[in-house]
């Protein structure tokens with residue numbers, strides 16, 4: 270799985286259809302409409318939704 274931000278393949282799967290990029294330190298998933306959702310992971314583990322143009 271490619272990272273939608275930096276486009277490396279250096280990502281890991283962290284859940285069902287959920288991936289983590291070790292470069293950007295973000296999580297992302299792809300929904301049923303093939304839209305990519307990107308989340309920044311806070312220090313406390315909470316996810317912040319990032320809108321990508």
Ligand SMILES: [Zn+2]
Pocket residue numbers: 272273274275276277290291292293294
């Ligand atoms: Zn990345």
